[in-house]
Amino acid sequence: MQSQFTEANTHDIDQIMQLSFAAYEAYQSQTCQQKAVFLDEIATQIDILGDDLINLASSETNLPYPRLKGERDRTTSGLRMFADMLREGSWVDASIDTTQPDRLPMAKPDIRKMLFPLGPIVVFGASNFPFAYSTAGGDTASALAAGCSVVVKAHPAHAQTSEMVFGAIKTAIEICEMPEHIFMHLHSSSFDVGKALVQHPATAAVGFTGSYIGGKALFDYSAERKHPIPVFSEMGSVNPVLFLPETLKENAAQLATQFSASITGSMGQFCTNPGVMIGIDSAELDHFLDLLCAEVNQVLPAKMLHQGIYNSFNTHREKALNQSDVVLITDENHPTQNLEAMPSIATVSGIEFLENPVLHEEIFGPYSLMVICQNKTELIAVWKALTGQLTTTLIGTDVDFENHLDLILLAKTIAGRVIFNGVPTGVEVCASMVHGGPMPATTDGRFTAVGINSVKRWVRPVCFQNCPQHLLPLALQDDNVDGIWRMVNGKMER
Numbered sequence: 001m002q003s004q005f006t007e008a009n010t011h012d013i014d015q016i017m018q019l020s021f022a023a024y025e026a027y028q029s030q031t032c033q034q035k036a037v038f039l040d041e042i043a044t045q046i047d048i049l050g051d052d053l054i055n056l057a058s059s060e061t062n063l064p065y066p067r068l069k070g071e072r073d074r075t076t077s078g079l080r081m082f083a084d085m086l087r088e089g090s091w092v093d094a095s096i097d098t099t100q101p102d103r104l105p106m107a108k109p110d111i112r113k114m115l116f117p118l119g120p121i122v123v124f125g126a127s128n129f130p131f132a133y134s135t136a137g138g139d140t141a142s143a144l145a146a147g148c149s150v151v152v153k154a155h156p157a158h159a160q161t162s163e164m165v166f167g168a169i170k171t172a173i174e175i176c177e178m179p180e181h182i183f184m185h186l187h188s189s190s191f192d193v194g195k196a197l198v199q200h201p202a203t204a205a206v207g208f209t210g211s212y213i214g215g216k217a218l219f220d221y222s223a224e225r226k227h228p229i230p231v232f233s234e235m236g237s238v239n240p241v242l243f244l245p246e247t248l249k250e251n252a253a254q255l256a257t258q259f260s261a262s263i264t265g266s267m268g269q270f271c272t273n274p275g276v277m278i279g280i281d282s283a284e285l286d287h288f289l290d291l292l293c294a295e296v297n298q299v300l301p302a303k304m305l306h307q308g309i310y311n312s313f314n315t316h317r318e319k320a321l322n323q324s325d326v327v328l329i330t331d332e333n334h335p336t337q338n339l340e341a342m343p344s345i346a347t348v349s350g351i352e353f354l355e356n357p358v359l360h361e362e363i364f365g366p367y368s369l370m371v372i373c374q375n376k377t378e379l380i381a382v383w384k385a386l387t388g389q390l391t392t393t394l395i396g397t398d399v400d401f402e403n404h405l406d407l408i409l410l411a412k413t414i415a416g417r418v419i420f421n422g423v424p425t426g427v428e429v430c431a432s433m434v435h436g437g438p439m440p441a442t443t444d445g446r447f448t449a450v451g452i453n454s455v456k457r458w459v460r461p462v463c464f465q466n467c468p469q470h471l472l473p474l475a476l477q478d479d480n481v482d483g484i485w486r487m488v489n490g491k492m493e494r
Contacts, residue, residue, distance in 0.1 A: 005159055008186040010196045016151060016184055017202040020120040023179035024149035028117075030178070032482065036083035038176040039144060042136055043076035043083075045168035045175075053164055057130045060158040062303035062339065067266055068131070075131040078138055078429055082145035085452045089484025091115070093461070094475045096488045112476040113463035117147030118230075119204030121458055122197045124218070125155035125162055126209035127305055128269045134158070135165040135185065138429075138454055139207035139232075144182070146458040148204065151184045153197060157306045159187055195221050198231070205458055208233040209271070209449065212362070212440055219443045232457050234449050236362050237389040237441040238275035239424040240414070242379065244396035244404060247421075248284035252291055255395060259368075260295035262423035264343045267302050268366035269309065272391055272424040275362055277370045278350075278382050289329060289370060293345055297331045301340035304365065310339045313365035317344060320369065323359060325352040341365050350378040354385055380410070388438040388445075389415040391424040414438075416445060 008016070030038075046053070054068045061068075085091050092114045100108035121143040126133035133139070135152050143150050154162035166185040173182060188194070198206055198221040206222065206229065208215050215233025222231045247255070262274055279285045304310040321328055321344075330345045343366040350373035353359050359369060373379040383392070392415040394400075394407060401408065401420075411418040416437035427435050427450050435450035436442045442449075447457050464472060474482045485494050 005163065005187040007190070008153075008188045008193055009190065010192050012186070013193065013196040013200055016186065017120060017197070017200040019181040020149045020151050020184055021202040023181040024117070024120050024147075026179040027147060027149060027182050032086040032089060034176070035145065035147070036086040038172060038178055039079045039083040039086070039141060041172040041176050042141075042169050043079040045171045046072065046076050046079075046136060046165060049164060049168060053161065056164060057158060057161040060161055061130055061305050063130075063266065063305070071129060071131045074429060075137055075141075078132070079136065079141045081429065081452060082141045082455070085455070086145055089475070089482055090486070091452065091455055092475055092484065094484060094486035096476060096486060098489060099466070109466050111463055111465050112467065112472060113461055114473060114475055115146075115456070115459040116462050118458050118460060120149045120151060120202050121205050121207060122203050123150055123152045123207045124194065124210070124214075125152060125158075127155050127157045127309065128266075128271075129209065130155075130158040130161045131165070133209040135162045136169060138450060139209075140183070142452075142455045143207070143458045146455050148458050149179075149182050149184075151186070151197065151203075153194065154185060154187050156187070156189050157308075163187075191217075194218065198222055198229075199225055203229060205229050206231040206233075207449075207457070211235060211364075215443060216440075230457065231443055232447060232449065233443040234271065234390070234436065235440055235442060236271040236364065237391070237415075237437065238360070238362050238386060239272055239389055239391045239393070240276045240278055240383055240386045241274045241393040241395060241424070242383065242407065243277060243279040243285065243288065244394065244400035245280060245282065245284065246397040246400045246403075247395050248279070248282070248288050250397060252284065252288040256288060256291035256295050258423060260292060260299065262425045263345070263368045264296060264299045264366040265425060267304050267341050268343075269305055269364065270425050272427060273364075273368075274393070274424055275368055276360075276386060277368055278379055279370065279372060280376065280379055281372050281374055285372065289345070289347070293330050296343050296345055297333075299343045299366070301334050301336045301342050303339040304341050307339065309364060310341065313341055313363065313367070316361065316363045317342075317365065317367055320359060320361075320363060320367075321346060323348070323352075323356055325349050326359070326369070343367075345370065347372055350374060350382050353382055354378075360386060376404075380407070383407075383410070383414065387414050388440045390435065390437045390441045391415050391417045391419055393419040393422065393424055395421055416441065416448070
């Protein structure tokens with residue numbers, strides 16, 4: 001499918017990035033209201049594509065219609081969320097400290113600060129989210145909202161879908177009379193092109209969702225630059241889940257159904273898939289595993305996204321199952337065809353898990369490993385061995401939580417999102433969401449890739465000292481013509 005599109009090469013990158021930088025400079029003359037209308041229009045144009053877009057994405061990715069419709073709607077609602085953010089205005093984090101000329105022993109200057117866009121942002125489309133983490137997804141929407149230009153390298157696994165969304169964005173650019181190259185789009189399967197995009201002098205930052213190998217490579221490319229830039233790579237995790245004793249006595253059947261769906265949904269192709277479960281050896285844990293296996297055994301194999309992910313899943317699954325003390329406890333009775341993954345649950349002892357780093361690695365697909373510990377001390381050791389996660393989950397009753405308060409305190413050192421009595425799959429798009437975590441889950445755990453705060457990846461603070469009023473940005477002028485919320489001498493006002 002990729003062959004019908006012109007492949008960009010390293011010689012094209014300089015012109016692409018120069019055009020993007022010129023568009024970024026022109027985009028600064030657009031008001032927040034104009035940018036908000038632009039983002040709304042992109043969402044409208046994507047909606048207009050209707051089922052044609054969803055059916056095309058399904059044919060390229062093997063993902064079912066309901067999953068893709070939900071993801072498309074999440075993408076357009078995200079664009080509209082950022083439009084609302086621009087209209088409200090407080091995201092610029094404006095802060096004003098007025099002068100105190102009579103202060104002793106020396107006068108206090110007038111200092112005013114707000115956030116400003118970094119410049120052109122390069123976004124690498126994700127294979128497993130053809131809408132939400134690709135062409136018009138969260139990285140693109142937040143970067144455009146921040147005032148940056150965007151260059152997207154489409155993922156080859158859904159190149160036609162990406163091209164179709166690009167067409168919607170181009171239409172929005174024309175309708176809203178935005179700079180022509182504020183959004184640019186290219187196809188390439190070349191690692192050299194990716195490297196050239198990251199290392200071009202005009203590139204201000206990078207957004208990536210994918211494997212650790214890919215995300216770390218982009219991070220390293222930036223480090224090689226004369227002036228390194230931020231690279232925000234979301235690289236997945238095993239999202240450890242702790243099953244506490246009392247809840248297994250009371251809720252085993254419900255939990256088995258819930259986690260079977262989480263592990264096998266979309267054939268496990270989520271960065272938040274519960275890849276490692278941890279519990280303390282007991283009859284209740286054995287019962288839960290029996291119920292979980294019964295649920296998973298009913299899930300028929302289904303096609304994965306593409307050949308590369310299918311091959312990787314099988315290779316890493318077999319590698320894990322061949323490790324000492326690892327036991328496959330689900331059946332393999334269902335026949336499989338090309339690209340179809342076999343849902344799998346395995347077990348291993350806590351001691352063996354701690355001694356074998358291979359078992360700590362993410363297996364991207366419908367696979368989960370239950371680590372069976374002898375006691376709470378071993379459980380904590382296993383959990384600590386998995387630092388750097390997008391999520392970690394505690395499953396327990398009120399009694400469990402009261403008896404394990406130390407685990408709750410520890411959880412925040414392990415992951416960006418701590419979940420109680422839920423599954424990690426499914427990332428709500430809202431202001432409070434954190435989709436990020438310590439390395440190796442992401443390259444910078446201080447930020448989120450989901451929600452309005454994801455905009456903060458693409459901006460930096462600038463302050464003005466003793467600047468004449470008429471030269472200040474509108475948000476920092478005394479009459480506040482933009483009407484945004486801001487901090488003035490330590491108090492919020494509008």
